[in-house]
Amino acid sequence: xxxxxxxxxxxxxxxxxxxxxxxxxxxxxxxxxxxxxxxxxxxxxxxxxxxxxxxx
Amino acid sequence: xxxxxxxxxxxxxxxxxxxxxxxxxxxxxxxxxxxxxxxxxxxxxxxxxxxxxxxxxxxxxxxxxxxxxxxxxxxxxxxxxxxxxxxxxxxxxxxxxxxxxxxxxxxxxxxxxxxxxxxxxxxxxxxxxxxxxxxxxxxxxxxxxxxxxxxxxxxxxxxxxxxxxxxxxxxxxxxxxxxxxxxxxxxxxxxxxxxxxxxxxxxxxxxxxxxxxxxxxxxxxxxxxxxxxxxxxxxxxxxxxxxxxxxxxxxxxxxxxxxxxxxxxxxxxxxxxxxxxxxxxxxxxxxxxxxxxxxxxxxxxxxxxxxxxxxxxxxxxxxxxxxxxxxxxxxxxxxxxxxxxxxxxxxxxxxxxxxxxxxxxxxxxxxxxxxxxxxxxxxxxxxxxxxxxxxxxxxxxxxxxxxxxxxxxxxxxxxxxxxxxxxxxxxxxxxxxxxxxxxxxxxxxxxxxxxxxxxxxxxxxxxxxxxxxxxxxxxxxxxxxxxxxxxxxxxxxxxxxxxxxxxxxxxxxxxxxxxxxxxxxxxxxxxxxxxxxxxxxxxxxxxxxxxxxxxxxxxxxxxxxxxxxxxxxxxxxxxxxxxxxxxxxxxxxxxxxxxxxxxxxxxxxxxxxxxxxxxxxxxxxxxxxxxxxxxxxxxxxxxxxxxxxxxxxxxxxxxxxxxxxxxxxxxxxxxxxxxxxxxxxxxxxxxxxxxxxxxxxxxxxxxxxxxxxxxxxxxxxxxxxxxxxxxxxxxxxxxxxxxxxxxxxxxxxxxx
Numbered sequence: 143x144x145x146x147x148x149x150x151x152x153x154x155x156x157x158x159x160x161x162x163x164x165x166x167x168x169x170x171x172x173x174x175x176x177x178x179x180x181x182x183x184x185x186x187x188x189x190x191x192x193x194x195x196x197x198x
Numbered sequence: 199x200x201x202x203x204x205x206x207x208x209x210x211x212x213x214x215x216x217x218x219x220x221x222x223x224x225x226x227x228x229x230x231x232x233x234x235x236x237x238x239x240x241x242x243x244x245x246x247x248x249x250x251x252x253x254x255x256x257x258x259x260x261x262x263x264x265x266x267x268x269x270x271x272x273x274x275x276x277x278x279x280x281x282x283x284x285x286x287x288x289x290x291x292x293x294x295x296x297x298x299x300x301x302x303x304x305x306x307x308x309x310x311x312x313x314x315x316x317x318x319x320x321x322x323x324x325x326x327x328x329x330x331x332x333x334x335x336x337x338x339x340x341x342x343x344x345x346x347x348x349x350x351x352x353x354x355x356x357x358x359x360x361x362x363x364x365x366x367x368x369x370x371x372x373x374x375x376x377x378x379x380x381x382x383x384x385x386x387x388x389x390x391x392x393x394x395x396x397x398x399x400x401x402x403x404x405x406x407x408x409x410x411x412x413x414x415x416x417x418x419x420x421x422x423x424x425x426x427x428x429x430x431x432x433x434x435x436x437x438x439x440x441x442x443x444x445x446x447x448x449x450x451x452x453x454x455x456x457x458x459x460x461x462x463x464x465x466x467x468x469x470x471x472x473x474x475x476x477x478x479x480x481x482x483x484x485x486x487x488x489x490x491x492x493x494x495x496x497x498x499x500x501x502x503x504x505x506x507x508x509x510x511x512x513x514x515x516x517x518x519x520x521x522x523x524x525x526x527x528x529x530x531x532x533x534x535x536x537x538x539x540x541x542x543x544x545x546x547x548x549x550x551x552x553x554x555x556x557x558x559x560x561x562x563x564x565x566x567x568x569x570x571x572x573x574x575x576x577x578x579x580x581x582x583x584x585x586x587x588x589x590x591x592x593x594x595x596x597x598x599x600x601x602x603x604x605x606x607x608x609x610x611x612x613x614x615x616x617x618x619x620x621x622x623x624x625x626x627x628x629x630x631x632x633x634x635x636x637x638x639x640x641x642x643x644x645x646x647x648x649x650x651x652x653x654x655x656x657x658x659x660x661x662x663x664x665x666x667x668x669x670x671x672x673x674x675x676x677x678x679x680x681x682x683x684x685x686x687x688x689x690x691x692x693x694x695x696x697x698x699x700x701x702x703x704x705x706x707x708x709x710x711x712x713x714x715x716x717x718x719x720x721x722x723x724x725x726x727x728x729x730x731x732x733x734x735x736x737x738x739x740x741x742x743x744x745x746x747x748x749x750x751x752x753x754x755x756x757x758x759x760x761x762x763x764x765x766x767x768x769x770x771x772x773x774x775x776x777x778x779x780x781x782x783x784x785x786x787x788x789x790x791x792x793x794x795x796x797x798x799x800x801x802x803x804x805x806x807x808x809x810x811x812x813x814x815x816x817x818x819x820x821x822x823x824x825x826x827x828x829x830x831x832x833x834x835x836x837x838x839x840x841x842x843x844x845x846x847x848x849x850x851x852x853x854x855x856x857x858x859x860x861x862x863x864x865x866x867x868x869x870x871x872x873x874x875x876x877x878x879x880x881x882x883x884x885x886x887x888x889x890x891x892x893x894x895x896x897x898x899x900x901x902x903x904x905x906x907x908x909x910x911x912x913x914x915x916x917x918x919x920x921x922x923x924x925x926x927x928x929x930x931x932x933x934x935x936x937x938x939x940x941x942x943x944x945x946x947x948x949x950x
Contacts, residue, residue, distance in 0.1 A: 159928035161907035166914045166925045169578045169615065169902040173804035173834075174644045174865055175545065176580045176615055184317040186810025189830035190840055194899075197846040198874045 200256040206292070213256070218265060219243040225269075225281035232276045242268055290345060301337045305330050314810075322542050332538060339367040347708075352701040359815035361698055362670045362808050363705075364750075365420045370708060372717070373745060374421035374668065375642050378725055379661035380408055380431040388723045390414045400442070401517070404435030405524040409531040412546045412582075414719040416537045419664075422545030422583075426640030426660045429553035429561045435524070436557035440517045441477045447512035451505040470494060470502070480517070480556040483510045521560050526568040532581040533573060546582035547643035549620065551607065552592050552635070554599040562603045566610045566617075575945035576909050578902055583643030584617035588889055594623070608882055611898065612875045618865075618897035621889045626858045636661050641895045644804040645865040652791045653743040662727030665862065667705050668748035669698045670803040672812045673779070674832055677760030678820050684775070687761060688782065695749060695786050699798065702747040706796070710739035747796055748862040749787060750803030752812060753832030754780065755839045759825040766852055767838035777855055780836060784859045799862035802835030809834065835864070846870075846884050854891040866896040872913035875900040908937055909945040 169176055172187050183191065202210045219239050226234045234242070246268050250261060262285055269278035301315070309325060310316035316324030316333065323329045343366050344353050355361045365374065384407060387396045398404050408431070412423045425431060445467060452463040471477065473493045478486045487506040494502050537544045550562050565584070573579055586607040587593075593600035607617050620641050622631055627639040630649050636659045639649055646665050651658045671694045680687035714721040714732050721738060724730030728741040755765040757779070758772040766773040783800050790798040809831040817827040833839045836856040838849050846868045853866045866888065874880050881898060888896040903914035907929060908921035916924055921937060923929045938944050 158931045160931055160934060161923060162928040163926055164907055166918070167577070167904040167906060168914075169580070169904070171615060171867070171897070171899050173806045174618075174642075175583060176578070178577075178580050184314050184807060184810060186813070186831040187806065190809065190834075193829070193841040194869055195841060195843050196871050196874075197844060197849055197868045198870050198880070 200250055200254075202256065203261060204257045206258060215243055215247055218246055218261070221284075222265065222269070222277065222281065225284055226274070226277045228280040228284070229276040232274060234274065234277070242272060242274070245272070298338065298341055302334060305333050305337070329542075332542070336367040339370070343367070343369040349701065349704060352697060352704070355694075355697055359672055359812050360675065360694060361672065361701075362811065363701065364668050364670065364803075364808075368420035369705060372419050372712075373709060373742070374665040375419055375423060375646060376415055376664040376720060376726060377424050377426040377640055377642075377648065377660050377662065378411055378415060379427075379636075380404075380411060380425060381434065383411060383723060383725060384431075384434065386724075388719075391718050398435060399438050401432065401435035401439045401521050401524040402527070404432050405528040406531070408432070409528060409535060411725075412532070413535055413537050413544050415725060416544035416546075418717050418720045421646075421665065422547060422642050422644060424547035424549065424640060424642045425582075426549050427553070427635040427638065428548035428565070429550040429558040430635045432524075432561040433553055433555055433557035436517060436521060436560055437479065439520055440480050440513050440557070443516040443520075444478050444483075444509045444513035445471075447509035447516075448505045451508045452501065455504065456501045478513075480514070480560075483513075518560060518564070522564040522568060525561070525565040526571070528565070529568055529579045529582070530573060533579050543581055545643060547585060547641070548582045549585040549587055549638075549640040551587040551600060551603065552589055552622075552638060554592060559600065559603060562600070563606065566603070566606050569614055569616060570610050572614070572911070575906070576911060576943070577904060578614050578911070579616075585620050585641050585643075585895070586611075586617040587620050587622055587638055587640075588885070589622040589638075594886075594889065605878075605882075608885060609878060612878065612881050612900070615897070615899070615902055618895065619885050619888065620895045621893055623889060624857065624892045624894045626861065626892075627894060630658050639894070641863070641865075645863040645895060646801065647861065647863040647894065648746050648797075650797070650799075650861060651744060652797055653795055657727065657744060659727070662725060662729075663744050664726075664746075665801075666709060666742060666745040666747055667702060668750050668801055668803070668862070669701055670750035670752055670805065670808060671695070671698060671783075672753070672816070673751045674753040674756035674760055674812070674826055675816050675819075677757035678816065678823065678826065680761060682761060684761065687779075691779070691782070692786070695783065698749045699790050702749070702798070703794075703796075706742070706747055709742055710737060712738050714738060743796060745797065746799045746862055748799050748801045749783065750801040750805075750835075750862075751780075751783065752803050752805050752808060752835060754836045754856075755833040756813075756826045760823065763825075765825070765833075765839060765842070766836075767842045767844055767849070773852060776836065777859075780856055780859045784861070787861075800860050801862035802856065802860040802864040804863075805832075805834055836860070837867070840869075847887055850884075850887055850891050850893060850896075854888075854893050857894040858892060864894055866893050868896070868898050870898055870900045872901055906945075908934060909941070909943075 167178060169178055170191055172183065177183060200213045203213050204210055222242055223239055226232065246264050249264050249268065255261060255264065266278055266282060269281060304313050304315060322332065324333060347369060356363050384398055384404065387394060389395065390410065395407060398407050408425065415423045449463040449467050452458050452466055453460060458466060470490055470493065474489055487510065490502050490506055491499055532546050533543060535543065569579060569584065586604065588604065592598055593604040595601060611617055620639060622628060622638055631637050638660060639647060640660045641647055648663045648665060649658060649660060676687055676690045676694065679690055713735055714729065715734050720726050721729040721732065726741055727744045732741065754776050758765045758776055762772050762775060764772045766776040787798045787800045813827055813830065813832045820827060822828045836853060838844055838852055849868060850866060857864045868884055875898065884898060901913045904911045905914060905918040905921065907923060908918060910918055910920035921929045921933060
């Protein structure tokens with residue numbers, strides 16, 4: 143019995159991790175259409191999105 | 199005279215002065231009023247040969263330089279110019295192969311993240327096989343159009359960045375977009391070329407067929423597709439669904455409580471229905487019940503009354519549920535179905551908000567609720583672009599029949615960025631309004647607007663029409679070139695407008711030569727206005743005249759800075775000049791429309807790829823000018839620059855008057871932060887202000903982020919407020935399990 147419980151604690155599987163390298167999704171409106179991720183924006187539109195200031 | 203000349207590929211061939219003489223002669227014949235006699239030709243050739251000897255030149259490019267110099271030296275300036283053009287033309291043709299092949303190499307070997315050319319259009323995945331195939335075709339077609347189709351001056355003006363001919367790859371092929379009237383299409387059934395679809399009979403089929411119609415049309419045009427009255431169009435499906443659900447429940451009740459068998463119950467119900475002469479409607483169901491009692495035998499009255507009450511309740515519940523599912527499917531389909539060789543989801547837009555029937559309201563409510571719920575993992579749906587039509591007396595004010603839906607629309611937009619809002623009460627939209635859906639303004643997702651019609655003033659309608667093509671003018675460049683001289687600016691502008699009108703007509707002629715058979719869906723099924731009157735082999739010339747030919751512009755803000763030092767957000771004077779400029783462009787479009795009987799019009803260009811292209815060319819030409827060429831983009835159309843701090847109401851004040859001028863489309867954005875936007879009163883105040891100031895189409899932008907790992911939707915700065923991870927970091931499965939207890943609808947992360 144003693145043997146078994148030691149084995150258990152020693153061999154506790156390493157905690158599984160999720161999401162390594164997964165980026166946040168950022169939906170933005172361009173021209174009128176929405177775009178699901180900034181990755182697909184062309185360089186100019188990325189720059190424009192970056193410069194936007196709030197109006198309130 | 200050199201014994202031999204060195205060609206471009208390095209090989210040598212014997213020198214032949216006759217070739218020089220012939221080239222000069224050809225150039226001379228190409229221009230009028232500078233005729234050279236054979237003696238003149240010999241004289242110039244002789245001079246060229248002597249110079250070559252003196253300088254010991256024998257490379258073909260050097261020889262051509264000497265020919266140019268000599269022609270100019272002996273006052274044959276126009277011949278020299280023709281010679282230079284001829285030479286440039288041939289250089290271009292020689293460069294063709296290497297130019298195209300360079301592009302193909304980029305498309306083939308570089309990932310989209312590195313190559314801007316693969317990200318021109320954010321809704322095409324340039325990394326996929328079909329996305330790349332589409333780009334091969336597109337780049338080849340542009341080349342063909344530039345070099346073999348376009349008038350030389352238009353081609354040069356596009357290449358050097360004076361103007362931008364949008365969708366140039368489709369120059370020889372089709373038109374931009376169409377506002378589809380689904381109601382007659384469904385009534386008659388339709389064919390996509392591989393089998394016929396009968397009239398749909400349930401809300402599920404209505405929504406499925408709507409997707410198919412959008413997709414089929416998208417494959418025949420180069421822009422987007424819209425349904426201008428989605429509520430009215432889907433309501434028919436709900437009427438049918440409700441009727442069937444009512445009948446089903448009534449019959450079930452009669453079987454269970456009235457002790458009838460299936461056939462008896464069916465016959466019993468059918469007898470009543472035939473006697474009443476019409477099917478039941480949601481809005482008059484109580485009345486229907488009363489009329490039933492009047493016609494049935496006394497001993498059946500109790501059963502009928504109970505069956506009716508049960509059926510009315512069940513039918514409403516079932517129809518509501520089925521409508522939600524149909525709207526959910528509609529959104530899912532439009533985000534997942536592909537068009538154009540599988541490389542692109544259709545650019546779809548749906549307008550709605552004004553149908554006050556119970557059925558129409560059910561469509562709107564469920565579409566909004568399904569939009570709030572998002573896609574399978576709670577993602578925000580990118581398509582369709584949704585546009586809620588705001589109208590006084592219909593949905594604008596408390597007490598209006600659809601005011602509750604206007605509120606729900608704003609709540610949805612604050613959560614999901616859609617719907618946008620269009621304003622029928624803006625004077626330039628209201629002038630066409632007669633209460634019918636076909637007189638209500640609709641907008642395409644990109645902002646295109648088609649309503650007025652100089653070709654046929656009895657058809658100033660929304661359905662079955664769209665834009666044919668549009669070309670934008672580089673306004674900031676004209677601002678720079680004018681050097682502060684305003685009259686000069688307008689002279690330069692007029693020259694560009696003339697060129698664009700000519701080019702639009704050139705393209706229109708090509709479009710007109712197409713036949714119905716080139717558009718089996720759009721024209722073959724009668725979707726485009728009046729195309730139902732044409733035969734398969736008729737040209738589409740007459741019916742295309744219902745469409746719009748449109749001139750656009752970009753960078754009013756930078757133009758004003760170039761001219762006056764200030765943009766219209768920071769100076770009243772600049773605003774006045776801005777209105778003069780855009781007003782002038784509109785007048786020119788109106789004049790051209792009157793002259794030609796064609797729908798020339800002015801758009802505040804959406805400009806996705808264009809936003810960076812013009813400024814890049816202008817910075818190379820003029821250097822970095824503060825407030826003009828010093829950013830990576832020109833400001834969209836008439837917008838106040840995105841970087842300029844300004845209050846929402848003030849921004850709307852400044853931009854609203856441009857909406858009245860840009861009859862082919864416009865949009866105004868207000869940017870809010872995540873928290874303000876959750877305040878529905880603040881949100882409503884801004885939308886109402888847009889309405890009151892005469893904005894045609896507007897929407898509120900706010901950051902909308904999502905963590906795919908835990909499904910959190912909202913604003914994400916560095917750390918996800920739900921699962922606590924930083925972008926790119928991992929979290930433990932245990933933590934996610936814990937969170938799932940708290941958020942049962944949390945998606946399972948399918949991330950790698």
